[in-house]
Amino acid sequence: MLTPSINLPVALAAFSIGSILALNYPIGQFIAPICFLLCALLAFYRLSLFPIIIPVIMPIIGFAPWTGWLSFEELDLLILATAAGGYAKSVVEGKQPSPKRTSLLFLVLASSMSASILISMFRGFADAGGFVFGWFQGYDGPMNSIRIGKSFFLALLLIPLMARLQDNPENNISQKLALGIAIGLGTASLAALWERLAFTDLLNFSSDYRSTALFWEMHVGGAALDGWLLLTFPFSIWALRNSRGNAQFAISLCLVGLALYASLTTFSRGVYLALIVSLPLLAWQTRGHLKDAEKQQKIPTWGFFRWIVxxxxxxxxxxxxxxxxxxxxxxxxxxxxxxxxxxxxxxxxxxxxxxxxxxxxxxxxxxxxxxxxxxxxxxxxxxxxxxxxxxxxxxxxxxxxxxxxxxxxxxxxxxxxxxxxxxxxxxxxxxxxxxxxxxxxxxxxxxxxxxxxxxxxxxPNELRWQGSLVTAAIAACGVVAVFVGGDYMGERFSTSGKDFEGRKSHWTQTIAMLQTPWDMAFGKGLGRFPANYFFAIPTGAFPGTYQINEESGNAWLSLVGPKHPISFGDILRISQRLPLSSQGPFELNFKIRAKTDVGIHAEVCEKQLLYPGGCAIGNVEIKGTAGAWRPVHIPLVGPLLNGGPWYAPRLKMFSLAVGTQSGTADIDDVQMTTFGGQNLLTNGNFAHEMERWFFSSDRDHMPWHAKNLLVNLMFDQGVTGFVVFLLLTVAALWKVNFGSARQHELAPYLSAAFIGFLMVGVFDSLMDVPRLALMYYLLVLYAFSIGQRGKVVHLGVPSNDVPAGQYKR
Structure with missing residues (x-):
């Protein structure tokens, strides 16, 4: 816990930085500052609500496809507002921190990780050619190091506030955090359900449409949704086992069912493997806990073996x-x-x-x-x-x-x-x-x-048990439907060996980019993988890029196409969200200049992130303009986009791309009109850089990710960061399994969350997704703060009858 003398500058710093971010938020002149101030006031008066609020909205709060922000996001504003209000409350109360011991191991590991991240952040700046601040930089700019590095420090900022809440047992901080995470799993799963209803049939397991929910970070592939599901899934079991009354139990069963559906529709072999390992492990770890629960609530249950049968x-x-x-x-x-x-x-x-x-x-x-x-x-x-x-x-x-x-x-x-x-x-x-x-x-x-x-x-002749078995039957039917009724999953498993060999080759190439002793010790720098991959790997892997250039007060967009053969899914798209009411027909006007002949692809698609529904498309071949700007008009041909059903509306997105292999073009003054001549685009002249613009690479994902959590850490932070991360994780796992926190009611759920997350990380980077990294670090750091005693709680309703010290695992 920070001392009162530190609380004031921390509160002021959080409020100042958050205010600057809010005032520069791309959408709405006053919405972000007002929301930031209201959140800070809520944290000041009701800080104990934020362990619920933060994980609930974390999977649905990212609006980068609308704003164009990549380096910063709405979650940063929420965390900074929480910190500003929480630390300000500590200053006003003037309370001394409780004499709770702070683990020396925690201090050493947290300090070491902070130092490693800062060193790698500055190395990232140097690798990018020096630090240049920008609100709308892409993944090849120095701001990407800040985007990746801030997650650990935001998590670290919250830990003293959570420790302060733990000082008062009435806050039930552990239960509120678990409840918030369980609901956060539900919000992510509902987003995945909406996506499936909107863009593909609910029970269509044959198409290659993989759920992304509202994790915009998957615009270049990755496993953001996968990591979130495995990090939060164990807490749905916590909610199920601690629900009071049949209504809460039914809601918890629905949550488990939704989460299983979202997991199945990721079509991720890593997700399936992680669930197969983490959930039985959780059942084994909580077997003693269940016996105590049976004594209190007289709920008959089956043993682990019978459930397997x-x-x-x-x-x-x-x-x-x-x-x-x-x-x-x-x-x-x-x-x-x-x-x-x-x-x-x-x-x-x-x-x-x-x-x-x-x-x-x-x-x-x-x-x-x-x-x-x-x-x-x-x-x-x-x-x-x-x-x-x-x-x-x-x-x-x-x-x-x-x-x-x-x-x-x-x-x-x-x-x-x-x-x-x-x-x-x-x-x-x-x-x-x-x-x-x-x-x-x-x-x-x-x-x-x-x-x-x-x-x-x-x-057991008990309604809850019967509901659990029916839910298990639904899950079993879902698994069978995915593997038997969907050719797509069968194809993915049939190519597992080949895909794994490809991953190993990719990991080898990634480590080979660490060429100097300093690279090996401290990494190339946070977030520098995409930029280095573009130039270190053979040119055939170059996925294309974009840049905002300016001359004499005029800005324009420079687009470079991929250096490999291009299909519809391989092009690098520069996109902007359109209103839901946009139906078409659409006409596109812009200015272009190109040194050589180049093809331009334009589209308006019903699209969440990677997979298009209905589209209106236009293509044009442009002759080299010898450095002169030329106006272009493209009618987009396709059906009217009605937006899907009312209960699952389809989002719409305009995209522009170079459709020629290795083609380059400068583009300016982009306008897209529909019926009545109304321009649907904002910042089409790029005067505000990439504000309101977004980019995606629908199928070409390897150039953007190291595809392994530890390999990514090794590349970003070198051996130092790699070792510190392992020590931090192993120490947290040790504490909740064998250490002083092993008898805490959340210990088995935290353990299962860590293990499931790490198993998904075997096949994807994960820590290059700031939201995921923030949640993971928050739970790992929180594991160091919990002790031996807790309360048995039914969805936030405490019961002091059985201390956590009586749980046997």
Missing amino acids: ALILLGTMAGLVFPAGGYRGLLALLGLVAVAISIPSVLRGMPFALFLTGGMAGLLSGVLLIAIANFLPKGPYALYALILAASFSSIYWQKIRKARTGEFVCTASFFALLLAAGNVADYWGGIEAFKGMSGALAMLLVISLWGMFSRQALW
């Missing part, structure tokens, strides 16, 4: 149904699973003769109803839905009334539902689908009968 069985059944039965067959199977795990509790102990009679009645009535339903439009689906509703109703009433007639009705409806599910599969996919569904129904029937007639219950 259940997932295997569910996956097997889904694998039998989906290839020919499709999603309709899976939905029918899921309904049956929900009934099958509920019905044994109401039928256990019933006479076998009554069960046999009810089963025969259900089979006969099911056959009769199917014969009638098959003559009606969509009859098999309607019949299945009707019998499913009747099954749940009979189970509910039997739990209340406990009558023999209720047992008979439950049995009959269950067997009728089995036939109706088989009929759904046959109606949709024919005899092959029926065969697959029959195998799954036989497995489910055997398990259900075992549960009905066993002496002891095989699984």
